[in-house]
Amino acid sequence: MDTDSFVSLARSSTREEFRTRVAPSFLILENALFEDQVGFATQVVDPAAVRRAAEKNRGKPAPNIEVLPVAKSPQNPYPDRVSVGRARNCDVVLRDPSVSKLHAHFRLGQPKLELVDIDSQNGTRVNGRPLPAHQPIAVTPGDVLLFGSVSVKLVDADTLYDLLR
Numbered sequence: 001m002d003t004d005s006f007v008s009l010a011r012s013s014t015r016e017e018f019r020t021r022v023a024p025s026f027l028i029l030e031n032a033l034f035e036d037q038v039g040f041a042t043q044v045v046d047p048a049a050v051r052r053a054a055e056k057n058r059g060k061p062a063p064n065i066e067v068l069p070v071a072k073s074p075q076n077p078y079p080d081r082v083s084v085g086r087a088r089n090c091d092v093v094l095r096d097p098s099v100s101k102l103h104a105h106f107r108l109g110q111p112k113l114e115l116v117d118i119d120s121q122n123g124t125r126v127n128g129r130p131l132p133a134h135q136p137i138a139v140t141p142g143d144v145l146l147f148g149s150v151s152v153k154l155v156d157a158d159t160l161y162d163l164l165r
Contacts, residue, residue, distance in 0.1 A: 003067045010164035019157045023069040025106075025113060026160050027092060027145070027152040030065050067160065068092050068152070070106055070113070081105040081116075084147060098122050098148030104131075112138040113154075115145065122148035 001009075001022075010018055070082050073091045083090040087101040094103070100120040107114040114136040117124035124131040125146035131137055139145065141156040155163070 001069070003065065006067045006160065007164045010161050015158065015161050018161045022157050022160070023071040024157055025070040025141070026155050026157070027068040027070060028065055028155055028160075028163070029068060029094075029150070029152045067164075068094075070154075072108075078105075080109050081107055094147055094150050094152075096148060096150045099150055100148070103147050106139075107136055110136075110138075112140070115139045120148070 006022070009021065013021070070092060072079075072082055073089075075089060076083060076091050082092060083102060083105045084092040084094065084099075085101050085103040086093070086095060086097070086099040090102065100118075100122070102118055103120040104115060104117045104124050107116060115124065115126065115131065116136045117131045117133050119133040123146075126137055126139060127144055128146075139154055141154055141159060143154045145152050145154060
């Protein structure tokens with residue numbers, strides 16, 4: 001389902017109907033301007049430049065958002081995780097050169113949603129703190145996640161419903 005479909009569903013449903021028809025968690029990507037052609041190699045980014053850009057854009061309205069469900073795709077062979085990366089076969093695809101082909105994954109089936117960096121080139125951050133490779137950390141709605149230089153906010157279905165209406 002694309003972002004426009006989520007908007008349409010939110011505006012034509014009650015909160016309860018919306019919640020039962022969508023995934024429980026989403027990534028909200030502001031200023032979604034992914035390139036159509038992303039190269040094979042991951043581009044290394046300067047962490048200080050990423051922080052400066054985030055500070056510069058803080059508090060400004062987002063002219064464009066993309067809604068990315070934290071959900072498994074049918075071709076994912078791992079029942080307990082949702083993959084995040086630049087490759088088209090990941091469950092959550094972030095087509096940005098700073099994102100590794102397989103960057104991280106969310107672990108499902110835990111009492112809480114957990115995020116694991118898979119030794120990515122440019123790292124993963126949760127609320128500004130670097131996530132050590134292969135060490136799961138619990139994430140909750142409202143957390144800001146950084147995959148390479150791509151910043152997203154984790155939200156639940158209720159928050160998405162409010163945002164889209």
